[in-house]
Amino acid sequence: MSDRSRAGVRRRPQRHLPLQMLLGFLVVYFLVPFWWVIVNSSKDAPGLFGGGNTLWFADRIDYLGNLQQLFTYDNGIYGRWILNSTLYALAGGVGATVLAVMAGYGFAKYRFAARRFSFSLVLGALMVPATALVIPTFMMFSEFGLTNTIWAVILPSLLNPFGVYLMHVYARDAVPDEILDAARADGAGEIRTFLQVAFPLMRPAVVTVLLLSAVASWNNYFLPLAMLSDNRLFPVTVGLGLWQGIASANNAGSTSLWSLIIMGALVSVVPLVIAFFTLQRHWRGGLSVGGLR
Amino acid sequence: MTLITEKSAPSTQDRTHKIRGKVRLREHVMGWLFVGPFAIVFLALLIAPLAYALYLSLFQKRLIGGTSFVFLDNYVKAFTDSSFLSGSWFVIRFSLVSIPLQIIIALAMALILDAVTSLFIRFSRLMIFLPYAIPTVIGAVMWGFLYSKSFGPLSDLFGLFGATPPDFLSSNLIFYGLVNVVTWQWAGYYMIILYAALQGIDPALYEAARIDGAGKWQIARRIKIPLIAPALLLILVFSLIGTLQFFNEPQILRSLAAGTIGPDFTPNMYAYQQAFALANFNYGSAISFALGGIVFVGVYAFLFFTRQRRSFL
Structure with a gap:
């Protein structure tokens, strides 16, 4: 309560205890699964299935042993999955962003033929569910022998109409025509004007689109599940799904696989959580662009 | 170049x-x-x-006679196929329950975060957003652990009071089990979008309202919520598109909830089963296309009738 009196000195004491408590409950709810995974990835099979407290550590805490098992199981296939996910997220994310930045800028700054029509197609594409494309894209790719290759996952991730829409809105508002005209009058070509004048102004939204599309590729499940049959090409989402299916199918014999899955879930989450904490300020600027229009 | x-x-x-x-x-x-x-x-x-x-x-492949042109037969079949219809009915019911729930929670959290400032509030904002960083598949795997009878905490918690734990993987409760997973996954993301929109409002408006004698609740209801209506509409549309193509979570929980979640649980799962388990690509394509068409037309009609199309796009 001494806090409150201290805050009272300030201009506007905005500390509502009931609201903060409500929020506290919600925070606990949002963190419970993480806590469960952190606690239970320290357990071996007897610790998991021995009937001890499921929300607290068992007597034996063995993170290193479980980690070692995770990365050596089946010739280290899990490490491969993580690398695959990273490759898909980077290639898909960077590719989609480059296309979206160029297209968004083009739509915002040039009055070219069929511009309105093309842009309304992009807006329409926002409403096409991505998964509706998976089966026909699979059929198309299988004609070209592209299924079960990394391209089957990377190429479809290049399509990001929402990124184009975001970049269009941002370029329209944040890049004044006058500056572009001034650069042109100084003799800069169109591409130099784009790279050296417009691009730096668009950077906040570029980072947002990059993050959004990289996360979308990292999270992808349906597409790689349909496209890939070689488990050495799997991203970590499909790999863990596979393990979980195997573990639940023969419940008794696969107790050790469960501790791998739990550890695997934890490890797959760590890089994203770190990325979120370090890059968080880039999220809000770009998201507000999408939200306010 | x-x-x-x-x-x-x-x-x-x-x-x-x-x-x-x-x-x-x-x-x-x-x-x-x-x-x-x-x-x-x-x-x-x-x-x-x-x-x-x-x-x-528009084609059908038969064991005898090969592939033949059947025009709309596949669509007629889909719209009389009880698997497709029950799956569609499920995602519609699921949307009607889970989307309002997520948006209400997200809106409440965003309003609290916007109105109150403290270190704990900033910490909460990050923590609530955290599930968005988790792939939906991993989220479903994690909730699968928590729902599990052998190593989930539910039996411990309910055991404290001598009660039988609810089984969220049973056919009675799977609906709510999935609502919970989806809410956990997305409410934080929607909260961030709404919060960003709230932060974009000019504070001078609040000052003016306060001078006119408006309380905090009135400011929230009369100023904040109307001004972030476009953001609300955006997340409504996003969640609608996402929920109608529901696939990842039920597909993952399927292996844990044997018998509860069938292969035709949602239209997307049914299309996947037709195409990849039964190699029935023509019918799978018809379901995919029908689903895509329904979502597209539904969302477009929704935007049209709310007359918000301009402010959204």
Whole structure:
């Protein structure tokens, strides 16, 4: 309560205890699964299935042993999955962003033929569910022998109409025509004007689109599940799904696989959580662009 | 590319010296150069698959007689197929329950975060957003652990009071089990979008309202919520598109909830089963195309009838 009196000195004491408590409950709810995974990835099979407290550590805490098992199981296939996910997220994310930045800028700054029509197609594409494309894209790719290759996952991730829409809105508002005209009058070509004048102004939204599309590729499940049959090409989402299916199918014999899955879930989450904490300020600027229009 | 740059350099100066035709041509060429790469991807990976799905869906493959053109037979079959219909009914019911729930929670959290400032509040904002960083598959795997009878905490918690734990993987409760997973996954993301919109409101409006005697609750209801209506609409549309194509979570929980979640639980799962388990690609394409069409028309109609199309797009 001494806090409150201290805050009272300030201009506007905005500390509502009931609201903060409500929020506290919600925070606990949002963190419970993480806590469960952190606690239970320290357990071996007897610790998991021995009937001890499921929300607290068992007597034996063995993170290193479980980690070692995770990365050596089946010739280290899990490490491969993580690398695959990273490759898909980077290639898909960077590719989609480059296309979206160029297209968004083009739509915002040039009055070219069929511009309105093309842009309304992009807006329409926002409403096409991505998964509706998976089966026909699979059929198309299988004609070209592209299924079960990394391209089957990377190429479809290049399509990001929402990124184009975001970049269009941002370029329209944040890049004044006058500056572009001034650069042109100084003799800069169109591409130099784009790279050296417009691009730096668009950077906040570029980072947002990059993050959004990289996360979308990292999270992808349906597409790689349909496209890939070689488990050495799997991203970590499909790999863990596979393990979980195997573990639940023969419940008794696969107790050790469960501790791998739990550890695997934890490890797959760590890089994203770190990325979120370090890059968080880039999220809000770009998201507000999408939200306010 | 470089050649074009060099050549277009003189014409840029012409813009100020009014040679209109050249300027117009440059606008066309440069516009399409910038949009072109995306346009190629758009045609190859959106238009072409959609056209191909439509094409495939008009054929049927039989063991005897091979592939034959059947026009709309697959669609007639889909809309009389109890699997497709029950799956569609499920995702519609699921949308009606889970979307309002997520948006209400997200809105409440965003309003609290916007109105109250403290270190704990900033910490909460991050923590609530955290599930968005988790792939939906991993989220479903994690909740699968928590729901599990052998190592989930539910039996411990309910055991404290001597009660039998609810089984969220049973056919009675799977609906709520999935509502919970989806809410956990997305409410934080929607909260961040709404919060960003709230932060964009000019605080002078609040000051004016306060002078007019408005309380905090009235400011929230009369000023904040109406002003972030476009953001609310955006997340409503996003969640609708996402929920109607529900696939990842039920597909993952399926292996844990044997018997509860069938292969035709949602339209997308049914299409997947038809195409990849039964190699029935024509019918799978028809379901995909029907689902895509329904979502597209539904969302478009929704935006049209709420007359918010302009403010959203």
